[in-house]
Amino acid sequence: MTRTPTFEELFRGCQRTAVHLETRDAYMKSDPAFVDWKAGRSFDPAERWADWHDIVTEATSRGVEVCRARIVSTPVSEYIRFEYDVTDGLNIAAGESVRWLSRRDATDLALPGNDFWLFDSSLVLVNHFDGEGENMEVELTEDAEVAKLCDAAFEAVWKRATPHAQFELA
Template identity: 70%
Template sequence: MSSIPTFKELFRDCQRTAIHLEARDAYSKTDSAFVDWKAGESIDPAERWSGWLSIVSEAVSRGVEVRRARIVSTPVSEYIRFEHEVTQGLNIKAGEQVRWLPRRSASDLLLPGNDFWVFDSRLLYLNHFDGEGEATEPEITDNPEMAKLCGSAFEAVWDRAIPHSEFETH
């Protein structure tokens, strides 16, 4: 596949499941919401990310199961504290299920080298980042072996991970 659909298109076309694995301890440190949060400003996730909230909420309302698992180092980074704080008002509010796995608990798992989404167990969206955590050009494929590999890795993480409501960042 050569053209990369938008997340709005990916979620619109999704019928059953959308799973996402994140494994970095920091992403774009220049993101305005993160910068504002670091400065002590109150962040309203529904206001900052209303587009995402709408995209995911619509999919969930159609019966799509959306799950997100995050592998994190502990003690957690400042960025992960930020992510954890906004997750309830954004991801959970949109209808996502979110779990967290301390990196030490993932040492015996075979994991892909990139964050990813798998839509309906068949379409794989690979996230790519530079060394500073800035997003670069993503990649998308409908290669069934890759989708199966990433789906299996996600399920292994999900089975061990801690539900958002029970995960402590300090």
């Protein structure tokens, strides 16, 4: 059985682009950072997720374009408010570009059934979550048709989505 590479290995092997499509309204609600945020405890996102911040910063410093698009229901869920609140201090600070798209504006887009990371338009890391957004499992594929679908879906969302700095929570 082949071992799935870590995020760090995938980012280190990436040469041009790493794009991520998120389509759920909640993820890992048991995450201690979300629990702290809900309780009103402040923290530095870049410090809390230092490993992630370092991985993305290293990739963007090599010229890799890292983009994240989030499709969200409106009004947004509590978890999406949390993601929005930490985006500047984590994602943007690490060099990611982040855009948001209201689910209402995505109705006519052909989208894969799962969230994914797409590296260099050819390697797809599919994220599988349970119904509560917990217990993420990953599946790695180099299937050209899957990569093509994911690339087209991401580009369609990205083109329509609002940059983080201009997005207003509903």
